[in-house]
Amino acid sequence: MLTERGAIVTDTHMKTNQPEVYAAGDVNGKSMLAHTAYREAEVAVNVMLGKKDTMRYEAVPGVLYTNPELSAVGETEASAKAKGLDAAVVKIPMRFSGRYLAENEGGDGIIKLVVDNASKRVLGAQVLSNYSSEFIVTVGTFIELGMTIDEVKKIVFPHPTVSEIIREAVFQY
Template identity: 50%
Template sequence: MTDEHCQTNLPNLFAIGDINGKQMLAHVAYREGEVAVNTILGEKDEMDESAVCAIAYTKPEAAFVGMSEEQAKASGVEVSVRKVSINFSGRHVAENGVTNGICKLLVDEKRGVIVGAAVLSVYASEYIYALALMIQNKIPVASILKTTFPHPTVCEIIRDALQSTNRPKSNSR
């Protein structure tokens, strides 16, 4: 076991990657390495596991970050589920045709922040990071919605999902 600095219970011994038994993902090991080195150098740094992306490189890709509905419920966090079909994105449909896919966001209504996300889509791995950034930094939904999303992009689906809990299941624009 390691602490938030990737340090074991033994002085000057750090464990990163698969050996620490936490999340066996290459990108987690990379970040843990940075945290361990920074700690050794006396710089303040901590491993934040609240927004680690998990990705299945399938067709379409499945990407997840933050809490699931079950985890939120178990933690006592009341969330609203906001989701839209990936086909609501004109760019996605133009490049891929109508496909199965979804953007699902869990919003902690009390704090006004996203606490979890799941995306099933072509290249979901490319924009799940934006959601991780929003979750880890607890960026208020109100601030996210005041951001100008570039158009046409598939990541606009994040804004579309946040704007409504009951969007149409297909592109109705």
């Protein structure tokens, strides 16, 4: 079965509507990112081998390699509200990170952390910052594992790092 745009329809296990046929990568039209295709292929192979695995697109980060970089993963405030979620957003300027401030004199950026108020689970983040491509995966991991704010608070972030901004945002919730 194909979508209106000609992509192969798959489920979260990368199965198509044909027995023993799987589709990973650009052909399914879900995400045109190489790192998504790698994960889709892993899910497909695991399922073929009888291992439980599921593709979670909300945990796949995307990055615009601009200056500064713009990275995002999971829900935005708008998408969470559109889904009827009671989402809170924590906004922290990147200058709250001493290392960011030291290495980006005069530069600024922001992190927005999206949290579900009901479950306290991390839903997403958007980061405008140099180095954001290096640490957005951290929030993707929280989403993949279904971590709550209280669980994330137990994680030790190395100091001084730009990624500490995630910790700052978590503790501002």
